Structures are given as C-alpha cells and as structure tokens.
Amino acid sequence: MIFAGFFNNVSKMAFGMPKPGIEKGEVSRWTLFAMGILIVFVIVLGVYIPAPFYEMIMRVVEIVG
DSSP states (O other): OHHHHHHHHHHHHHHSOOOTTOOOOOOOHHHHHHHHHHHHHHHHHHHOOOHHHHHHHHHHHHHHO
C-alpha cells in the first residue's frame, strides 16, 4: 500500500505535466533504465532481504533495543 502511494507520487513527478515556466528536461533510455533499476531494487528488497542485510538489521536492533 505504501509502495503504491510512493510510486503514484514519483510517477506524477517524473511523467506529469510541468508547471508553466519550467522547461522539460531530456528523457532518454538511460534515465528510464536507471529509474527502472531502482524500482526493481526496491521491490526485491521489499520481498527478500539478503542474509548480510538481515544480520546488519538484527545487530542494529540489538544495539538500539
């Protein structure tokens, strides 16, 4: 649910109409590719946490809690 709301806001910023007086930047395959890689990274880490990240999180929890 949070990811859907976040994606909605980001997509409006990235693909929405700019305010008057603001020039639109260049959109190339590289910019879309970079955004796609980051989205895939967020989705993968949202579903699967690799063992080193999990251990790091558990150590932080032990220190803080």
